[in-house]
Amino acid sequence: VIPLESLALRWRDRGLEILDQTLLPDREVWLEAGDPRLMVQHIRRLAVRGAPLIGVAAALALAWYGEMGASAASLVEAAGELRRARPTAVNLMWAMDRMTALLETGAGSAELSLEAAAIFREDVALCDAMARHGVRLFAPGETVLTHCNSGGLATAGIGTALGVIIRGFQAGRVRHVFVDETRPLLQGARLTAWELARLGIPHTLITDSMAAILLRDGRVQRVLVGADRVARNGDFANKVGTYGLAVQARYHGVPFHPVAPWSTVDLACPDGQAIPIEQRDEAEVRGQGDHRWAAAATPAFNPSFDVTPSELVTSLVLDRAVLTGAELRAGGLEQLA
Amino acid sequence: VIPLESLALRWRDRGLEILDQTLLPDREVWLEAGDPRLMVQHIRRLAVRGAPLIGVAAALALAWYGEMGASAASLVEAAGELRRARPTAVNLMWAMDRMTALLETGAGSAELSLEAAAIFREDVALCDAMARHGVRLFAPGETVLTHCNSGGLATAGIGTALGVIIRGFQAGRVRHVFVDETRPLLQGARLTAWELARLGIPHTLITDSMAAILLRDGRVQRVLVGADRVARNGDFANKVGTYGLAVQARYHGVPFHPVAPWSTVDLACPDGQAIPIEQRDEAEVRGQGDHRWAAAATPAFNPSFDVTPSELVTSLVLDRAVLTGAELRAGGLEQLA
Numbered sequence: 001v002i003p004l005e006s007l008a009l010r011w012r013d014r015g016l017e018i019l020d021q022t023l024l025p026d027r028e029v030w031l032e033a034g035d036p037r038l039m040v041q042h043i044r045r046l047a048v049r050g051a052p053l054i055g056v057a058a059a060l061a062l063a064w065y066g067e068m069g070a071s072a073a074s075l076v077e078a079a080g081e082l083r084r085a086r087p088t089a090v091n092l093m094w095a096m097d098r099m100t101a102l103l104e105t106g107a108g109s110a111e112l113s114l115e116a117a118a119i120f121r122e123d124v125a126l127c128d129a130m131a132r133h134g135v136r137l138f139a140p141g142e143t144v145l146t147h148c149n150s151g152g153l154a155t156a157g158i159g160t161a162l163g164v165i166i167r168g169f170q171a172g173r174v175r176h177v178f179v180d181e182t183r184p185l186l187q188g189a190r191l192t193a194w195e196l197a198r199l200g201i202p203h204t205l206i207t208d209s210m211a212a213i214l215l216r217d218g219r220v221q222r223v224l225v226g227a228d229r230v231a232r233n234g235d236f237a238n239k240v241g242t243y244g245l246a247v248q249a250r251y252h253g254v255p256f257h258p259v260a261p262w263s264t265v266d267l268a269c270p271d272g273q274a275i276p277i278e279q280r281d282e283a284e285v286r287g288q289g290d291h292r293w294a295a296a297a298t299p300a301f302n303p304s305f306d307v308t309p310s311e312l313v314t315s316l317v318l319d320r321a322v323l324t325g326a327e328l329r330a331g332g333l334e335q336l337a
Numbered sequence: 338v339i340p341l342e343s344l345a346l347r348w349r350d351r352g353l354e355i356l357d358q359t360l361l362p363d364r365e366v367w368l369e370a371g372d373p374r375l376m377v378q379h380i381r382r383l384a385v386r387g388a389p390l391i392g393v394a395a396a397l398a399l400a401w402y403g404e405m406g407a408s409a410a411s412l413v414e415a416a417g418e419l420r421r422a423r424p425t426a427v428n429l430m431w432a433m434d435r436m437t438a439l440l441e442t443g444a445g446s447a448e449l450s451l452e453a454a455a456i457f458r459e460d461v462a463l464c465d466a467m468a469r470h471g472v473r474l475f476a477p478g479e480t481v482l483t484h485c486n487s488g489g490l491a492t493a494g495i496g497t498a499l500g501v502i503i504r505g506f507q508a509g510r511v512r513h514v515f516v517d518e519t520r521p522l523l524q525g526a527r528l529t530a531w532e533l534a535r536l537g538i539p540h541t542l543i544t545d546s547m548a549a550i551l552l553r554d555g556r557v558q559r560v561l562v563g564a565d566r567v568a569r570n571g572d573f574a575n576k577v578g579t580y581g582l583a584v585q586a587r588y589h590g591v592p593f594h595p596v597a598p599w600s601t602v603d604l605a606c607p608d609g610q611a612i613p614i615e616q617r618d619e620a621e622v623r624g625q626g627d628h629r630w631a632a633a634a635t636p637a638f639n640p641s642f643d644v645t646p647s648e649l650v651t652s653l654v655l656d657r658a659v660l661t662g663a664e665l666r667a668g669g670l671e672q673l674a
Contacts, residue, residue, distance in 0.1 A: 025632045178638075181622065181631070183520060183544040189623060189631040197632060205622055205637040207520040208546040209578030213643045216580070241546030243553070244585060251584050285518065285542055286526060291628060294518070294526040295362045295534060300542040301515075306550045 001067070001113065004120050007152035007195075008048065009057055011120070016064045018048040018057060021153055025194035033057065034064035036078035043085040043092075046185065050154020051228040051264055052127075055091030056120050058082040062099050063116035066109035075103055075112075087276045088237050088305045089228040090266040095119055120156045126261035127157025129319035134164030134224070134259055137317070138173035142221040145211060147180040148239035149191035150226030150259065161224040161259040162192060164317060169201045177203040178214055182239060184284040184302065208241050215252040223249045224317075227260040234310030234328025235272030236260070240303055246312035255314040262319055265333055272307035280304045338404070338450060341457050344489035344532075345385065346394055348457070353401045355385040355394060358490055362531035370394065371401040373415035380422040380429075383522065387491020388565040388601055389464075392428030393457050395419040399436050400453035403446035412440055412449075424613045425574050425642045426565040427603040432456055457493045463598035464494030466656035471501030471561070471596055474654070475510035479558040482548060484517040485576035486528035487563030487596065498561040498596040499529060501654060506538045514540040515551055519576060521621040521639065545578050552589040560586045561654075564597040571647030571665025572609030573597070577640055583649035592651040599656055602670055609644035617641045 004011040008019040016034040022045065023029050031047060033039045039061035042048045048057050065078055083096040102115050138144075144165055151162030158166055168174035177196055182188035189205055196203040206214070214220045223245060227236040236258050249256035269275055280302045286294035294300070310316075313325040323332040341348040345356040353371040359382065360366050368384060370376045376398035379385045385394050402415055420433040439452050475481075481502055488499030495503055505511035514533055519525035526542055533540040543551070551557045560582060564573040573595050586593035606612055617639045623631035631637070647653075650662040660669040 026629075180546075181520070183518070183546060186630045189635070193631050193635045197635065203636070205631055205635050207577070207622060208544070209517075209520060209581055210638060210640070210643075212581030212584055213577075213640070214638075240544070240550075244546055244549030244581070247549055247585060247588050248581060251588060285544060292363075293523045294530050294542055298526070298530045298534065298542050299540070301547060301551075303547070303550070306547075 002117055004117060006156045008053060009060070009156060011060050011117070016060050018042055020047045021049055021191060022047050024190050033061055034068070036061045036065050036082055040081050040085045049187070050149065051089035051091045051226065052123050052155040052160065052261055053153070054086065054089060055095035055263060056123050056156045058085070058092055059095040059099055059116040059119045063109070063113040066112040072103055076100060086278060088278045091263045094263045123155055123261065124157035126263070126319040127155050127159055127163045130160055130259050130261060130317055131158060131163045131167040133322050134257070134317040135167050135171050135173065137222065137257065138168045139221070140173050141175045142168070142173060143176040143178065143219060144168070144174055144222045144224055145178040145180065145214065145220045146192065146223070147188065147225050147242055147245055148182045149187040149195070151192060151195040153191050153195060154226060160226045160261065162195065164224055164259050166199060166201065175202070177201060178211070178220060179203050179205050180208045180211060180241065180245070181205055182241060183208055187239070211245055212248045215248050215254050220254060223254060223256045225258055227258045227264050228305055229269065229275050230258070230260055230265045230316065230333070231269040231271045231275060232267050232333055233271045234313060234316060234323070234325065234333065235307055237272065237275045237277065237305045237307050240306045243306040243308045246308045250312050256312060257315055257317055258308070258313060259317040265318070267334060267337055272309060275307055277306070278304040339454055341454055343493040345390060346397070346493060348397050348454070353397050355379055357384045358386055358528060359384050361527050370398055371405070373398045373402050373419055377418050377422045387486065388426035388428045388563065389460050389492040389497065389598055390490070391423065391426060392432035392600060393460050393493045395422070395429055396432040396436055396453040396456045400446070400450040403449040409440055413437060423615060425615045428600045431600045460492055460598065461494035463600070463656040464492050464496055464500045467497055467596050467598060467654055468495060468500045468504040470659050471594070471654045472504050472508050472510065474559065474592070474594065475505045476558070477510050478512045479505070479510060480513040480515065480556060481505070481511055481559045481561055482515040482517065482551065482557045483529065483560070484525065484562050484579055484582055485519045486524040486532070488529060488532040490528050490532060491563060497563045497598065498594070499532065501561055501596050503536060503538065512539070514538060515548070515557060516540050516542050517545045517548060517578065517582070518542055519578060520545055524576070548582055549585045552585050552591050557591060560591060560593045562595055564595045564601050565642055566606065566612050567595070567597055567602045567653065567670070568606040568608045568612060569604050569670055570608045571650060571653060571660070571662065571670065572644055574609065574612045574614065574642045574644050577643045580643040580645045583645045587649050593649060594652055594654055595645070595650060596654040602655070604671060604674055609646060612644055614643070615641040
């Protein structure tokens with residue numbers, strides 16, 4: 001096993017581990033994740049999350065299972081379970097498709113491990129390529145706004161949208177980052193603020209409902225977000241709240257950019273309406289245990305994602321190109337394939 | 338003392354009490370609030386909140402202080418402290434102006450108590466009048482959306498926006514209510530959902546960031562919100578998140594109505610830019626104690642209110658009239674005075 005390590009994933013001789021993202025920012029606890037059934041649980045409860053990262057993590061878990069001597073039939077079954085762990089992010093299906101395609105050629109555990117490692121390293125390179133493209137968007141001194149977490153905790157590399165922002169800061173073009181807390185699970189408050197603090201990047205946490213007044217007051221020059229699935233026409237799913245933020249950006253004339261690697265593009269999906277949206281436990285909205293604020297019987301709505309139409313996209317930053325909303329609607333993604 | 342009682346306020350022979358709204362929905366604890374300095378603390382920490390209610394509560398606290406034998410000078414000083422307890426809601430200043438004007442005529446404690454009781458009863462009547470006007474807005478079977486809490490916990494009566502919704506339900510015109518949780522302090526989740534459950538009104542709790550997709554999908558026919566101060570031109574301040582919701586309603590073609598009693602109108606305030614916006618503790622955004630999610634050092638932005646321009650108002654429901662956005666901009670409020 002060739003060691004691999006990212007902000008939230010470790011692949012070493014002694015096994016595969018994930019950083020439990022539900023405990024950040026206060027506690028950094030690493031969990032074993034080699035057994036694919038364990039990884040399914042980690043993915044479901046968001047201990048490991050972020051569209052690109054769950055694809056990489058699932059591939060590594062499958063590879064580890066192969067190293068442990070699992071049969072081809074067991075590996076195919078495990079790939080299916082991993083594939084179904086979350087329905088919206090397409091990267092998970094993409095990674096499982098790559099691994100099962102290899103299995104079908106009769107590949108052994110060494111080849112599976114090499115393939116999983118390749119998926120990991122490719123993700124790092126895709127992040128670098130997105131950042132290279134994305135940094136060119138910024139004029140010097142911009143303040144930007146982001147939603148959820150799309151950084152090193154969401155990928156094997158520097159990130160998608162947050163990666164672009166981080167490199168923009170390092171290039172002297174991004175001055176300040178406003179971070180949407182991202183209810184219900186607060187990935188902005190817990191994860192993005194933690195990543196920015198680690199890197200010494202000035203930032204301010206806001207409730208999701210405050211973004212509108214910052215955009216109105218000219219305090220934000222650009223909005224960047226990740227994506228969990230990009231349909232053929234450029235519509236994309238991302239963390240719930242992204243659509244509303246896109247509307248605010250449009251209303252206030254502020255450029256709005258999803259950032260995603262090619263593994264997030266699903267050409268088989270014609271448009272946003274065809275993207276399945278995961279519904280999660282209502283308790284995430286009303287709170288639970290000692291952290292419950294609404295009455296336990298209060299009904300709640302909890303789609304984990306929403307869909308933003310390409311009409312609201314200024315440009316989509318990919319690893320291989322930057323496409324404007326108009327280019328997306330004119331079939332630009334198919335031409336890139 | 339003539340007993341007065343509302344959902345969150347009790348004025349009896351043995352004193353003045355407020356329901357501690359910070360402990361809802363799980364605990365209903367009543368606190369002594371007769372001493373004006375105690376009432377200032379209750380108002381500051383939002384144990385008693387809602388623009389109309391804090392005006393009524395402050396007037397009763399001042400009256401109680403008079404009943405206890407406070408001198409005119411002490412009463413004037415206490416009125417000043419109450420007046421400054423929160424800066425945005427104008428009802429507090431309006432109620433204190435009424436009480437101090439009476440004091441200046443040499444009024445005694447009995448007259449002060451009668452005046453405070455009159456403010457209480459007028460607020461109940463203003464709520465009824467707003468509801469009477471507001472109910473006419475609804476077509477049968479509407480689903481509505483509201484932000485924060487503007488019901489019986491925010492007034493001495495049935496409420497402002499939520500009062501209209503409650504009477505709309507009772508009249509068979511409102512079928513379902515979506516409730517914005519209203520970060521950071523979750524008044525929607527804690528208070529509005531509690532009020533609706535008490536009354537058996539079907540409702541669904543959402544994160545503030547989910548409102549946009551409900552409006553897009555045609556699942557909400559009307560948005561109603563309260564107001565903490567309405568400027569002469571119809572711009573108004575309300576709980577942070579209201580402006581963004583108004584933008585979403587406009588973008589999706591859904592009618593948007595602030596609802597407020599005349600005591601919330603500040604004709605001395607020319608427009609929204611002149612409304613002072615209270616900035617509250619950053620810890621309300623990042624969490625605190627056992628309920629902290631962001632790192633303790635994370636900088637946060639926490640304006641308690643935002644300003645919505647009258648351009649985004651379909652109509653303003655007052656106790657004395659309903660004015661369209663165009664009527665507001667044409668000086669309709671001054672003509673009503």
